[in-house]
Amino acid sequence: MKRNTVIKIILFAGYFVFLVVSWLTGFNSGQEIGRNFISFSTTMLGIIPGAFILIGLFEVWVKRETVERHLGEGSDFRGYLWVILLGSTTVGGLYMAFPVAYALYSKGAKLSVIFTYLGAAAICRIPMAIFEASFLGVKFTVIRWLVSLPLVIITSILLGNYLTRKGYKVSAGK
Amino acid sequence: MYYLYIVAGLALLVSLIFSREKTTRSLKIAARRFIMILPAFLLMIVLISVVLYLVPDELISRYLGSDNKFTAMALASLLGSVTVIPGFIAFPLAGILVxxxxxxxxxxxxxxxxxxVGVLTVPIERAYFGLKVTVIRNIISFFIALVVAVVIGLSFGEIFQ
Known part of the structure; x- marks a missing residue:
């Protein structure tokens, strides 16, 4: 095992021992951290299986040429529109967008499209926007979209092109 | 969240009708991808559980209510960057603050x-994109958020009164 892995395992083990000891001794802060851990884990465990099943199906069924044509190097502005739509229907938080982004990338989507997808998944998720508009008003949400989306697309193109020139690659996640 | 499972379930069913072999393969890929990123997910949840404890809602309310608008904005953007709060908690909180x-x-x-901006999601983002690109993307996002805040301030007549 690599040294890093050992350190990580020790840290995780220490964390869980801390939670168990806090729970047994009634140490308040530790108990609260434990509750946070459980509440976040359950939220994510609710989302992750469904999302990864869709990623798996996407990998097997969607042809590489299709992704390349619509989202790859030869695609036009419609590629950005597609991923904004995809981003707005992404569930969970940004954390779930990264594996999806990798799935798109491994099928040949270009970097600027990938970064636009990440941005859209952060700012355009529809369930979230409905929540936002109902608590802060439609005007707030509309302005936020109108300002952030173009900036996301422009910066994604700049960053994507820069990294493509440098021969940058996204890795499989480890 | 329910519609995710309706979509995933239907997709799986359709896939199964067309090819049992491909469906098995896709489930294997799903499991492999998930296991690969699991340590990063775990690390993120551990970080979130600690940070949420250190930064409770009351603290956020206190800092965002600071008298100087620009100090408050700076604090707000830093707090927003280092925390992860689900929308169904964050927006009601935002509504109360307003x-x-x-x-x-x-x-x-x-x-x-x-x-x-996700400081706490860095473990996951880094696993795919590497540390350098993760940092660049988050810095860009931070500045986009500031621009959004300023334009919102202008539109609601909060900057020049």
Whole structure:
């Protein structure tokens, strides 16, 4: 095992021992951290299986040429529109967008499209926007979209092109 | 969340009708991808559980209600960057803050960084994109959030009165 892995395992083990000891001794802060851990884990465990099943199906069924044509190097502005739509229907938080982004990338989507997808998944998720508009008003949400989306697309193109020139690659996640 | 399972379930069913072999293969890929990223997920949840404890809602309310709008905006954007709060908690909180008199600009800085900048999701983002690109993307997102906040401030007449 690599040294890093050992350190990580020790840290995780220490964390869980801390939670168990806090729970047994009634140490308040530790108990609260434990509750946070459980509440976040359950939220994510609710989302992750469904999302990864869709990623798996996407990998097997969607042809590489299709992704390349619509989202790859030869695609036009419609590629950005597609991923904004995809981003707005992404569930969970940004954390779930990264594996999806990798799935798109491994099928040949270009970097600027990938970064636009990440941005859209952060700012355009529809369930979230409905929540936002109902608590802060439609005007707030509309302005936020109108300002952030173009900036996301422009910066994604700049960053994507820069990294493509440098021969940058996204890795499989480890 | 339910529609995710309706979509995933239907997709799986259709896939199964067309090819049992491909469906098995896709489930294997799903499991492999998930296991690969699991340590990063775990690390993220551990970080979130600690940070949420250190930064409770009251603390956020206190800092965002600060008298100087620009100090409040700076604090709001930093708090938004280092925390991960689900939308169904964050927006009601934002609504309460607005009712308490916190300006929209500050609320925008908080919610937008909350959505776009993820210090706590770095373990996952880094696993795919590497540390350098992760840092660049988050810095860009931070500045986009600030621009959004300023434009919101202008639109709601909060900057020039």
């Amino acid at each position: 009712q308490k008199g916190v300006v929209y600009m500050v609320v925008a800085a908080f919610t937008t960084t909350l959505m776009m």
